[in-house]
Amino acid sequence: MLKLAIRNLLHDRGRFLISASGIALAIVLILVMRGIFAGSEEHAVAYVRNQPAALWLMQSGVENMHMSTSILAPQTVELAAQVEGVDAVVGLLYAGGAVDLAGQPAYSYIFAVDADAPFGGPWELAEGRRALEFDEVIVDADLAARYGLGLGDTVRIFETDLRIAGLSRGTFGIATSITFVNKQQLAQWMGVPPEAASYILIRPEAGYLVGDLAERLKQAIPDANLLTQEEFIQSDKQMIRQMGADIIRAMNLVAYTVGMLVIGLTIYTATLERAREFAVLKAIGATSGRLLGVVFAQAFVSTLLGGLLGAALAWVLGQVIGGVLPEMLVLLEPDYLLAQIPVVLAVTGLAALIPTGRILRLDPMTVFRE
Amino acid sequence: MEALLELNLVTKVYGAGRTEVRAVDGVDLRVDPGEIVLIMGPSGSGKTTLLSMAGLLLSPTDGDVVLGGRRINGHSGSELAALRLRQIGFVFQAYNLLGALTARENVEVVMNMAGRKGTAARRRAEELLGTLGLAHRLDHKPADLSGGEKQRVAIARALANDAPLILADEPTGNLDSKTGREVMDLLCGKLRCEQGRGIVIVSHDHRLVEIADRVMWLEDGKLSQRDKAAPLNA
Numbered sequence: 001m002l003k004l005a006i007r008n009l010l011h012d013r014g015r016f017l018i019s020a021s022g023i024a025l026a027i028v029l030i031l032v033m034r035g036i037f038a039g040s041e042e043h044a045v046a047y048v049r050n051q052p053a054a055l056w057l058m059q060s061g062v063e064n065m066h067m068s069t070s071i072l073a074p075q076t077v078e079l080a081a082q083v084e085g086v087d088a089v090v091g092l093l094y095a096g097g098a099v100d101l102a103g104q105p106a107y108s109y110i111f112a113v114d115a116d117a118p119f120g121g122p123w124e125l126a127e128g129r130r131a132l133e134f135d136e137v138i139v140d141a142d143l144a145a146r147y148g149l150g151l152g153d154t155v156r157i158f159e160t161d162l163r164i165a166g167l168s169r170g171t172f173g174i175a176t177s178i179t180f181v182n183k184q185q186l187a188q189w190m191g192v193p194p195e196a197a198s199y200i201l202i203r204p205e206a207g208y209l210v211g212d213l214a215e216r217l218k219q220a221i222p223d224a225n226l227l228t229q230e231e232f233i234q235s236d237k238q239m240i241r242q243m244g245a246d247i248i249r250a251m252n253l254v255a256y257t258v259g260m261l262v263i264g265l266t267i268y269t270a271t272l273e274r275a276r277e278f279a280v281l282k283a284i285g286a287t288s289g290r291l292l293g294v295v296f297a298q299a300f301v302s303t304l305l306g307g308l309l310g311a312a313l314a315w316v317l318g319q320v321i322g323g324v325l326p327e328m329l330v331l332l333e334p335d336y337l338l339a340q341i342p343v344v345l346a347v348t349g350l351a352a353l354i355p356t357g358r359i360l361r362l363d364p365m366t367v368f369r370e
Numbered sequence: 371m372e373a374l375l376e377l378n379l380v381t382k383v384y385g386a387g388r389t390e391v392r393a394v395d396g397v398d399l400r401v402d403p404g405e406i407v408l409i410m411g412p413s414g415s416g417k418t419t420l421l422s423m424a425g426l427l428l429s430p431t432d433g434d435v436v437l438g439g440r441r442i443n444g445h446s447g448s449e450l451a452a453l454r455l456r457q458i459g460f461v462f463q464a465y466n467l468l469g470a471l472t473a474r475e476n477v478e479v480v481m482n483m484a485g486r487k488g489t490a491a492r493r494r495a496e497e498l499l500g501t502l503g504l505a506h507r508l509d510h511k512p513a514d515l516s517g518g519e520k521q522r523v524a525i526a527r528a529l530a531n532d533a534p535l536i537l538a539d540e541p542t543g544n545l546d547s548k549t550g551r552e553v554m555d556l557l558c559g560k561l562r563c564e565q566g567r568g569i570v571i572v573s574h575d576h577r578l579v580e581i582a583d584r585v586m587w588l589e590d591g592k593l594s595q596r597d598k599a600a601p602l603n604a
Contacts, residue, residue, distance in 0.1 A: 004471065004479060011470035280466040283427055284527070285455025286483055287448045364427045367466050368418045368539050 005297035026259025027310025039329030043173025053201035074195030091197030128166030380433035459528025463540035518549030
């Protein structure tokens with residue numbers, strides 16, 4: 001019967017292609033939407049991920065960088081540096097704000113570390129330098145290029161003109177970009193001493209276990225919150241995911257509904273067109289179960305092909321989008337892809353149910369009519 | 371000798387009250403192995419209804435259908451399907467082949483349903499089609515076959531599971547006289563004489579009288595036997 005199902009599908013290649021394309025479209029929609037969201041999540045944690053800091057210290061009660069405010073006193077930075085096993089600490093100031101590029105405001109995460117900090121600045125520099133004077137700034141190279149800006153040009157942040165001294169890479173996301181300024185400048189905007197920090201980035205000495213060092217830091221600085229780099233990343237991702245979960249769910253619902261209707265309608269149409277052949281099979285001895293098997297096999301074969309086509313198209317689309325729009329990272333996660341398989345199979349099964357009533361009601365006596 | 375098929379006082383009534391129609395009315399019929407029974411009659415006389423009840427596609431309102439000595443009563447849909455699959459071969463006027471399958475696959479499909487699969491089914495299909503003169507058309511789809519070829523594929527399909535009873539509905543109805551004659555020869559020779567099957571043919575084609583052992587006339591739901599030599603249009 002599987003052979004018959006496949007032959008039936010291939011017999012009308014046009015309809016089979018339409019059916020598989022419809023399913024592929026739904027899969028593309030689901031994967032690309034999720035991919036864009038996952039990409040934006042990844043962009044949002046890009047700064048934390050790209051710093052060589054295994055531990056992150058922040059104000060007590062704070063667990064995120066986004067949608068949070070954290071301020072640690074200058075003494076806390078000094079205290080952290082003195083803990084045994086710490087190789088380097090960097091006091092990071094962080095604020096969110098609009099960067100005015102050639103009259104166009106773009107929301108940005110604004111980071112600042114001391115000019116001589118061993119890390120904490122841009123992890124990839126396309127042009128210019130890392131160490132910034134008071135009135136200098138590093139902006140993303142793609143973002144600057146979009147507004148026709150380059151080294152030496154001026155951007156405006158918090159009513160202050162800043163000269164572009166460096167252009168970074170990997171710091172332009174769909175929702176925000178990352179901008180680096182001088183630490184004294186950011187401290188002044190925030191109204192805090194320049195020795196203070198929003199977060200303290202801690203690099204352990206070689207050979208020190210992160211867990212052991214974390215214990216020591218917690219004992220030394222009990223009134224702050226300490227997270228590993230991965231915990232901090234996951235905490236931020238989780239928060240962003242919660243913010244976008246409803247949107248993703250709605251998009252998936254739309255995509256799956258479209259996919260189910262496409263599968264259901266094409267299989268229903270195919271069944272109607274072949275009603276006489278199904279009646280013949282019934283007359284010559286096929287049970288209803290066997291006929292339903294053909295219908296379900298057609299649906300699942302269409303879904304298999306459509307699913308593979310959709311996954312391939314989503315990957316290609318992700319590459320194209322990433323090439324044309326550098327701020328839009330389409331991240332196709334294998335785990336998410338695998339998690340969709342049972343959902344797609346369930347949707348296909350539901351869609352295949354649509355024509356089953358027709359099959360069960362088929363009158364085999366129609367075979368005697370010409 | 372046990373009859374292949376017996377219809378005992380079989381009646382089929384459609385509708386009720388003023389709209390009641392007795393399509394088949396108290397029909398008795400017996401078909402023995404090796405026998406060809408031709409049922410003729412005007413349009414609307416109940417031939418298709420009678421054939422459908424004989425083929426277990428329709429339940430009679432009254433009376434008994436006995437197939438291979440087994441009274442058909444209270445069988446489930448799947449049990450009836452299994453009986454049709456193994457006990458009855460159908461030949462239709464419109465051939466009713468599956469358009470997506472080749473000639474060989476059309477024959478294989480009923481064997482597959484009966485549990486015979488793979489090489490065994492393939493060889494049997496090739497053998498049957500070869501016997502019917504279609505060895506060179508095995509991999510052709512119905513759309514590429516002539517009417518006569520399609521009917522021969524349908525006959526091969528009807529024979530595939532070695533069903534002892536063949537029910538043929540206007541088997542020559544869509545064929546020209548030469549091809550019709552070939553199909554008649556097949557029904558007469560291959561099916562009956564060589565393999566001893568019982569055949570029930572429902573048809574308007576007077577030429578089939580030549581090969582029939584018995585000719586029955588169905589009119590207004592009543593079945594009567596006719597002399598083969600008598601004119602049939604009365």
